[in-house]
Amino acid sequence: MKKILLGFLVMSAPIFAQSNDTSCKILSKINALVQKEHVQPKPIDDSLSVFIFDQLINQLDPARNIFFKSEYDSLAQNYRFELDNLMLKNECQFISTFTKTYQKALKRNLVLLERLDNDTLDFSIKDTIRLYKKAFPVYMTPSTMEKIWRKKIRYEILNDIAYNSDNLDSIQSNFQTMIFAQKKLVLENENCKINTQLKNINTMDQKIYGLFCTYFDPHTNYFNVNNKSNFVASLSKERLSLGFLVTLNEKNQILIEEIDSNGPAFKNGLLKKGDQIIAISNQKETLKVTCASLEEIGTLIASDSNKIVTLWIKRKGEKTFQVTLEKQVIKDEQNTVYSFVIEDKRKIGYIKIPSFYSDFDNKNNSGCAEDVATEIVKLQNDDIEGLVIDLIDNGGGSMEEAIKMAGLFIHHGPISIVVDNTKKQQIIQDPYRGYLYKGPVIILVNGNSASASEFFATILQDYNRAMVIGSNTQGKATMQTILPLENEQEDFVKVTINKFYRITGKSHQGIGVIPNVKLPVLFETVFSKESDQPNAFKNDILPNSINFTPYVKNKLITQLEKNSVKRTNASDYFSTIISFNNKINDLVKNPKTVIPMEIVAIVNDQLAVTNLWKELNEYKDESVHLNVKNSKFNESLLNVYFSERPNNENQIKALQHNHYLNEAIAIINDYLNLK
Numbered sequence: 001m002k003k004i005l006l007g008f009l010v011m012s013a014p015i016f017a018q019s020n021d022t023s024c025k026i027l028s029k030i031n032a033l034v035q036k037e038h039v040q041p042k043p044i045d046d047s048l049s050v051f052i053f054d055q056l057i058n059q060l061d062p063a064r065n066i067f068f069k070s071e072y073d074s075l076a077q078n079y080r081f082e083l084d085n086l087m088l089k090n091e092c093q094f095i096s097t098f099t100k101t102y103q104k105a106l107k108r109n110l111v112l113l114e115r116l117d118n119d120t121l122d123f124s125i126k127d128t129i130r131l132y133k134k135a136f137p138v139y140m141t142p143s144t145m146e147k148i149w150r151k152k153i154r155y156e157i158l159n160d161i162a163y164n165s166d167n168l169d170s171i172q173s174n175f176q177t178m179i180f181a182q183k184k185l186v187l188e189n190e191n192c193k194i195n196t197q198l199k200n201i202n203t204m205d206q207k208i209y210g211l212f213c214t215y216f217d218p219h220t221n222y223f224n225v226n227n228k229s230n231f232v233a234s235l236s237k238e239r240l241s242l243g244f245l246v247t248l249n250e251k252n253q254i255l256i257e258e259i260d261s262n263g264p265a266f267k268n269g270l271l272k273k274g275d276q277i278i279a280i281s282n283q284k285e286t287l288k289v290t291c292a293s294l295e296e297i298g299t300l301i302a303s304d305s306n307k308i309v310t311l312w313i314k315r316k317g318e319k320t321f322q323v324t325l326e327k328q329v330i331k332d333e334q335n336t337v338y339s340f341v342i343e344d345k346r347k348i349g350y351i352k353i354p355s356f357y358s359d360f361d362n363k364n365n366s367g368c369a370e371d372v373a374t375e376i377v378k379l380q381n382d383d384i385e386g387l388v389i390d391l392i393d394n395g396g397g398s399m400e401e402a403i404k405m406a407g408l409f410i411h412h413g414p415i416s417i418v419v420d421n422t423k424k425q426q427i428i429q430d431p432y433r434g435y436l437y438k439g440p441v442i443i444l445v446n447g448n449s450a451s452a453s454e455f456f457a458t459i460l461q462d463y464n465r466a467m468v469i470g471s472n473t474q475g476k477a478t479m480q481t482i483l484p485l486e487n488e489q490e491d492f493v494k495v496t497i498n499k500f501y502r503i504t505g506k507s508h509q510g511i512g513v514i515p516n517v518k519l520p521v522l523f524e525t526v527f528s529k530e531s532d533q534p535n536a537f538k539n540d541i542l543p544n545s546i547n548f549t550p551y552v553k554n555k556l557i558t559q560l561e562k563n564s565v566k567r568t569n570a571s572d573y574f575s576t577i578i579s580f581n582n583k584i585n586d587l588v589k590n591p592k593t594v595i596p597m598e599i600v601a602i603v604n605d606q607l608a609v610t611n612l613w614k615e616l617n618e619y620k621d622e623s624v625h626l627n628v629k630n631s632k633f634n635e636s637l638l639n640v641y642f643s644e645r646p647n648n649e650n651q652i653k654a655l656q657h658n659h660y661l662n663e664a665i666a667i668i669n670d671y672l673n674l675k
Helices: 002-037 046-060 069-079 083-088 093-118 145-164 168-173 175-199 201-214 225-234 264-268 294-302 368-380 399-407 452-462 554-569 572-588 599-618 632-638 642-656 659-674
Strands: 128-130 221-224 238-241 244-248 254-259 276-281 286-288 308-314 321-326 328-331 338-343 347-352 386-390 414-419 425-429 441-445 466-470 478-484 491-501 594-596
Touching: 002 083, 002 093, 002 201, 002 491, 046 069, 046 083, 046 093, 046 201, 069 093, 083 093, 093 145, 093 175, 093 201, 145 175, 145 599, 168 175, 168 599, 175 201, 201 221, 201 491, 254 264, 264 321, 276 294, 286 294, 338 368, 338 642, 347 368, 347 659, 368 399, 368 632, 386 659, 399 414, 399 452, 414 452, 441 452, 441 659, 452 466, 466 554, 466 659, 554 659, 572 599, 594 599, 632 642
Parallel strands: 347 386, 386 441, 441 466
Antiparallel strands: 128 594, 221 491, 238 328, 244 254, 254 276, 276 286, 276 308, 308 321, 338 347, 414 425, 414 491, 478 491
């Protein structure tokens, strides 16, 4: 083993030198592509250098327990204002310097962890720990390193003990035993994290490619072949899949939440809902969930190149076991449009659009817009008098599909203004003459509704063709495309090529689509928005607008808004959601920054989180009882495709007590009565 390590160290310099030349060429090509195609390119100057340097340090050392201050100061002095100049001169040796410095620091931490494993930690020390919401200065020195790590390990042990039990009497009576067991687990996890980082040490160049791209805006990014295929697959309704969905619980454990009856996991028969995934392998590398990032785990699971995957599964009361699955192409239920009829005094249609997916391979020319059109025809055969379109948590997708879908509801006319990097304005017209559906429409949105969702919602809102209800959306009004680098087959850039504006000349960039009726949505105050992203475009307005004719008079829309606000203000459910959001804000946005390093204080701190989590999970308001049914056509299909019945029943149950859908239906009934 020592010989192998020695050989690696001796050869590392020429390997890095070779990669530096390649890295400079790729950075040069990325820059050439972005400068040519980006809607708002920036010069390569000190601002880029500072952005890349600061963001890279935050990625490599977020907790400020890896680099010494002297190492950081040396890197900052040499590179914080110089990366732009070095890149322009095709001198990328700085990548080797960052890599070697990072590698040295990680190995140093491994040595320290080994020493701590053999030492006794003193939990009687009166001390506090400071929790920072944002990045803070690098401050660790050789003389303070061990103290910082001892404090970190002690806190992790106390925090994990508090996580696993809220019985303070039991903890205090078994404290020493718990410390011994938890110390071993904490040190194992820390060792595992560092070894994973060391294993991926030579990906520094790809981190810099990504940061170089995101300097221009949050959505311009570097893709390798694997990233590209995963991204494109995410916009499809059919994809290679293992056939299950996972969830993250309050202990950051990855659990199997649903198993698709059409997928390989179900056919294998060994997995059950609630099983915990503790490790995953693609036959080349194995990741332990406790020490790998969620991004690494997600990439390993989602990548189309990893067709055979082995999972290590932990189940209560049983020994850990392995399951090996081979991916197959299945219908992605999470990415497929579906519809129902809500029947009371009137029949109202409901269509859920999880994303604006498209058939990029042109296998069957079917995308989101065509699927929505099919569902509308089914619903119209059931004589619906109104339609609710659910875009909640729809993160966008294909802009072409959004344009087509808008055409289903607009008779004719302009629908958007698109601006490119020449400042040229192009007016996008409704692609179809006439419309498929003429009745009243309500669109449901939340803070996760983004991009193509917002584009579609603004068109129907501006024409008074639909009322939008929910919370402010994400605020992304830009369009991207994936382009290959010159003469490269392995490297791509997803580059922002357009900004789009409403036909009024306004933009929702950075501010989101403002609903006609704002409804409180759980977690809305902690959703990450476009305006929270570094280097996001600011909101601006075009000097001109386009003439168009709204479908409904503003006076009627105003009356509908007033009626809705009156109802929602009187709703116990929405009042409770506001109360929950205030509690979440207190914990997330205004956390305690200093906590005593005592088990009592940490248990109480954890208890506040656990109790709120429990309160959220147990809260149910079933005062709304909606009569949700399948359309006649879909019901007949389910009689043929029996395997889809369980998923269909779950979807119906989720809607029966949905207060947002209930309010949308109330607005439609108001509209029909006022008309």
